[in-house]
Amino acid sequence: MKKVIFTGKCDGIGISHVARDCDLAETIGFYKNEYQIYYILDGERFFYSNNKSYRMSKGTLSFIDKKKIPFTNVIGGKYHERILIEIEETWLISAGTVMELDLTGFFSNLHGVLQMNSKHQEIIEKKLRKMEEVLKAEKPYASAEVKELLFSIIIMILNGAGTRPEEYRTTGGKMMRYVKVKEIIYYIMEHYSEIYGLEDLAGIFYLDKSYLSRIFKEVTNFTVNEFINIQKIDRARNLLIDDSLSIEDISKKLGYERLSYFDRVFKKYVGMSPLQYRKSRKTP
Structure with missing residues (x-):
């Protein structure tokens, strides 16, 4: 069973919030081959990359580099609730230029899973839910507010939030x-x-x-x-x-x-x- 809690987008960014009680191959999102950020609110998924797997559980934030999508897989888990942010490459590059950040390099370096502590989980969840709220309400300057929230999460990670989990031994x-x-x-x-x-x-x-x-x-x-x-x-x-x-x-x-x-x-x-x-x- 699948429950789509929210989907919304603004220029260059798509957000989807989904809960599932089984693993389905189909995706709920706006783009198929762009930069991605997964946040797990509950349950579990598994992140496969370079012949290794990592458990994505509550409070993990995962970054997927567009160039590594063909070699990366996020599957598994009998139940999970997640928020997925998808980012178009053209927007990411132009936004990085404005912010004086190498954002494609950021995704390349951070590709994988980060476990957030309880304090950072609370902050990130508030920001993600605020993104949903802003897009749902179609507020004035919604796009700017969503992008500001996204950048604030990225800055948190650049400042050291999150730790790498140990490799998970899969079947x-x-x-x-x-x-x-x-x-x-x-x-x-x-x-x-x-x-x-x-x-x-x-x-x-x-x-x-x-x-x-x-x-x-x-x-x-x-x-x-x-x-x-x-x-x-x-x-x-x-x-x-x-x-x-x-x-x-x-x-x-x-x-x-x-x-x-x-x-x-x-x-x-x-x-x-x-x-x-x-x-x-x-x-x-």
């Missing part, structure tokens, strides 16, 4: 699935333009399609096709900066047989067409 079955999916992820990232979907990967790794689909979704929270498209679209963003390549050339280079399909997929993940994106990246 062999889950770790084996995690290791296998990590192997598949590396393959996709190297060969995304040559792969057309689940059936290709099942043949390459000698796995049943249904089993591969299930464990990939469980470990990554993405379907195989979603993950392949994310790799292609991330590459497309870089290629679109080069005016010497036509959009049709880029589409073919990434393995899309039809330009119309590339256009549709790009718009789904970026929010604008490839042509609009190219124009937006040109310096005035």
Whole structure:
């Protein structure tokens, strides 16, 4: 059973507050491949990264670096209540410039789980609930207030709040699935333009399609096709900066047989067409 307590967003930031009494692969949020902050209000989850696992329990604050999302997994636990903050990379970089902070470096360095003491838990929970309250009420300057609260949490961490928990010894079955999916992820990232979907990967790794689909979704929270498209679209963003390549050339280079399909997929993940994106990246 799942209870969505709150979802809301402002420019560059999405917040969702969810309680679950089972582990579901589907996510409740606004972005799939952006910087993330998890706070556990109750129950437990497990944070897998670099073949290690850490228990996320009440009062843990976890930071997920966008660049490490493909190799990181947050699953498990029969019950949990959490607040998830998702932050768009473009906003994070511009906000860091204004605040004179390397925020992408912050997420890279802090990637993982931090246990808060009771004093810091109380402060952080008040700030997170205030974010929800401000967005729910649609208060004037809500976006500015939410971002000020977010920065105040980040400053707390920069000033030394939180300690790293010890590695958690998880069951062999889950770790084996995690290791296998990590192997598949590396393959996709190297060969995304040559792969057309689940059936290709099942043949390459000698796995049943249904089993591969299930464990990939469980470990990554993405379907195989979603993950392949994310790799292609991330590459497309870089290629679109080069005016010497036509959009049709880029589409073919990434393995899309039809330009119309590339256009549709790009718009789904970026929010604008490839042509609009190219124009937006040109310096005035």
